[in-house]
Structures are given as C-alpha cells and as structure tokens.
Amino acid sequence: MTSISGSTVLVTGGQRGLGKAFVDAALELGAAKVYATARKPRPSADPRVVPLALEVTDPSSVAALADQVRDVSIVINNAGVTLRKPLISTAIDDIRNHFETNFFGVLRVTQALAPTLAANGGGALINVHSVLSWAAGAGGYGAGKAALWSATNSFRVDLAAQGTQVVGVHLGYTATDLTADLDVVKSDPFDVARDALLAVENGQTEVLSDDVSRQFKAALSGPVEGLEFALVDGHLVARHPPTSTTV
Ligand SMILES: NC(=O)c1ccc[n+]([C@@H]2O[C@H](COP(=O)([O-])OP(=O)(O)OC[C@H]3O[C@@H](n4cnc5c(N)ncnc54)[C@H](OP(=O)(O)O)[C@@H]3O)[C@@H](O)[C@H]2O)c1
Numbered sequence: 001m002t003s004i005s006g007s008t009v010l011v012t013g014g015q016r017g018l019g020k021a022f023v024d025a026a027l028e029l030g031a032a033k034v035y036a037t038a039r040k041p042r043p044s045a046d047p048r049v050v051p052l053a054l055e056v057t058d059p060s061s062v063a064a065l066a067d068q069v070r071d072v073s074i075v076i077n078n079a080g081v082t083l084r085k086p087l088i089s090t091a092i093d094d095i096r097n098h099f100e101t102n103f104f105g106v107l108r109v110t111q112a113l114a115p116t117l118a119a120n121g122g123g124a125l126i127n128v129h130s131v132l133s134w135a136a137g138a139g140g141y142g143a144g145k146a147a148l149w150s151a152t153n154s155f156r157v158d159l160a161a162q163g164t165q166v167v168g169v170h171l172g173y174t175a176t177d178l179t180a181d182l183d184v185v186k187s188d189p190f191d192v193a194r195d196a197l198l199a200v201e202n203g204q205t206e207v208l209s210d211d212v213s214r215q216f217k218a219a220l221s222g223p224v225e226g227l228e229f230a231l232v233d234g235h236l237v238a239r240h241p242p243t244s245t246t247v
Contacts (some may be wrong), residue, residue, distance in 0.1 A: 001203040002074060002124035002165050005030030010065075010072045012037050012054055012109060013079030017176035018128065021189035022076050023049060025197050035069050037079070054079070056105030066112040073123035074200075075113050077106040080128065082178050083140040095140040102144040103151070110155060114164070122163025124200050127152040131172045131236065134216040136227040156205060167205055169196045172212040172236045185234040212236045 009026045013019035014036030023036045027048055036044065037054035044051050052068055055061040056079050083090070083098045106127060117123045129152065132138035133145040149168060156166035173179050175186040192209045199207045208214045212235070219226040219238055228239040 002122075002200050004074070004197050004201055007031050007073050007123075008033045008035075008069075008071045009074040009076065010035040010037070010069050010113070011076045011078055012056060012105075014038070014076075015042060015051065017178060018171075018174060018189045018193060019076075019078040021193035022078055022197070025190060025193040026074075028194070029197055029201075031074075033071070035072065037065065054109075056109060057100045059108060062108045062112050065109070066116065069113070070116055071120065072113065072116055073120040074126070075109070075117065075123070076126040076128070077109055078126075078128045079105060080178075083144075085139050086137075087139045087143060090140050095143070098140045099144050099147070102141070103147045106148055107151060110151075114159060114162070117159070117164045118162040122159075122165070124165040124167060125155060125159065126167045126169060126196065126200060127155075128169050128171075131170050131210075131213045131216050132229075133170060134220060134227060135229045136224065137229060165200065165203070165205070167196070167200050167207060169207040169209060170213040170217070171209040183234065184231065184236070212238075 004026055009031045011019045011022045014023045015038040023034045026034050033048055035050045035052050037052050039055050041051035041053050054065050080102045129149050130145045132142040133149040135142055152168040159166055171192050173184045173186045174189050174192055176189055179186055187210055195209055196207045208217055215238055226238055226240050229236055230239040
C-alpha cells in the first residue's frame with residue numbers, strides 16, 4: 001500500500017483536466033510535492049507544485065523528465081488524447097499517431113521512471129484507462145485504452161519484485177476539455193482523482209470510478225455483444241445489458 005501523505009507525485013498532463021484534479025487531490029491528501037507536466041508548462045502559484053515540460057511522444061523529453069524527478073514515488077500516467085472515429089474508416093497513420101500518445105507515451109514514461117520508483121522504495125504507478133478499454137465500437141481510442149489496460153496488467157507483474165503497486169483507473173465521461181463538446185452526463189474530475197488516490201492508499205489495484213465502469217467490467221464475463229455501448233439520456237450504458245442477452 002502507498003501513502004499519499006508526505007509523498008512526491010508526478011502527474012503527466014497535470015496542468016489541466018483530470019490531471020489537474022489529480023494534482024489538487026494529491027495535495028489535499030497530503031502530498032509534499034507534485035510535479036505537474038504540460039507540453040508548455042505554466043508557472044504555479046502553489047510552491048508544492050513543480051511544473052515541468054513533457055511531450056510523451058518524444059523520447060528525449062521523457063528522458064529529460066526522468067532526470068528531474070529523482071525523488072518521485074508515485075507516477076500518474078494521465079496524459080491522453082481522444083479519437084472519435086470508427087476504427088474501420090480511420091487512417092492508419094491517425095491510429096498510429098494516437099497510439100504514440102495514449103499507448104507508447106505511457107510505456108515510455110513507465111520504462112523511464114521504473115528505476116526511480118525502485119530506488120525510492122517501490123511506490124505506485126497509476127495508469128488512467130477508460131471504460132472504453134472494455135467497450136466495443138470505441139474506435140482507435142478504445143483500442144489504445146485496451147492495449148494500455150493490458151500493458152498495465154503486465155507492468156503489475158514486471159514491477160512486483162521491486163514493490164511497485166500498479167493501479168489501473170477506469171472512468172466514463174468526466175468534465176474536462178476532452179469532453180467539452182459532448183452534451184452528456186459527466187463526473188466531476190476531482191471526485192474521480194480523489195477516489196483513485198484513496199483506492200491506492202487502500203491497496204487496490206483497479207479503480208472502477210463510476211457505474212458505467214462497473215457495468216462494463218461485469219459485462220466482460222458475458223457475451224461479447226454485451227460490450228457494445230449506447231448513449232441513453234446522456235448516460236453511457238451497455239447497449240445490451242447482461243439481463244437482456246441471457247437466455
Ligand atoms: N474526460 C473523460 O471523459 C475521460 C474518460 C475516460 C478516460 N479519460 C482519460 O483521462 C486522461 C486525461 O484526460 P482529460 O479528460 O483530462 O483530457 P484533457 O482535458 O483533454 O487533457 C489532456 C491532458 O493530456 C496532456 N497531453 C495530451 N497529449 C500529450 C502529449 N503528447 N504529451 C504530453 N501530454 C499530453 C495534456 O497536456 P497539455 O496541457 O500539454 O495539453 C492535458 O493535460 C486521458 O488519458 C483520457 O484518455 C478521460
């Protein structure tokens with residue numbers, strides 16, 4: 001188990017959206033220092049927040065970050081982008097570029113910082129997935145988050161010997177820039193981030209932050225058609241809930 005209080009935390013994409021909420025929640029839970037990255041970092045008024053530059057698609061940027069955060073014990077891979085097009089009609093280059101951020105970006109940061117976590121006693125690695133890791137019809141975004149879910153589960157095995165707690169977070173629509181154009185019901189990012197950090201403190205390895213994430217996790221054991229999603233009254237839901245597909 002990993003205590004947030006007194007810890008030094010890194011949040012990729014920590015200057016806005018869910019990442020900024022992770023920074024605020026970590027500080028509320030007593031973190032001593034939080035590194036908050038952005039591609040063009042802005043100064044912070046809070047002396048506990050250290051803004052740093054990071055472009056996750058650039059190996060030299062990731063290496064430079066790793067040099068600057070030698071005291072970190074909790075790494076939160078939050079940075080990500082969306083891609084809302086059907087997989088069948090998305091250009092391969094667009095999918096590859098998307099994976100560069102949402103999949104390879106997380107791999108780069110994790111590989112670069114795993115030795116630091118080991119040197120600092122193990123600590124915790126938190127990867128931000130999505131309910132769409134498990135949903136059918138979520139295009140390149142869903143494919144990237146599914147790949148990331150798999151990677152997180154492998155990192156849990158890889159990093160067990162060094163005592164790093166590896167945590168995957170699944171969430172549905174949350175009120176950030178990423179969903180600003182969507183007229184849907186959204187969670188409060190601070191609640192999502194705080195619940196995820198508390199789950200880390202409680203020794204959990206997977207965080208299902210809302211009803212739709214719990215619904216899709218349960219649907220994994222049913223027919224694959226149960227993984228299709230729909231929007232009903234602004235809520236993301238399973239198109240065929242298990243009860244309607246069970247004979
Ligand atoms: N919002 C939702 O409904 C929702 C649902 C499920 C999962 N998620 C996941 O939650 C995470 C945060 O998303 P959000 O909703 O907060 O999105 P957001 O408001 O659009 O913020 C995206 C963040 O990612 C960073 N980022 C994007 N590309 C980057 C790159 N190439 N290198 C470094 N940083 C990069 C951005 O940093 P800059 O400041 O440099 O732009 C920004 O901080 C993502 O992984 C997303 O997939 C979100």
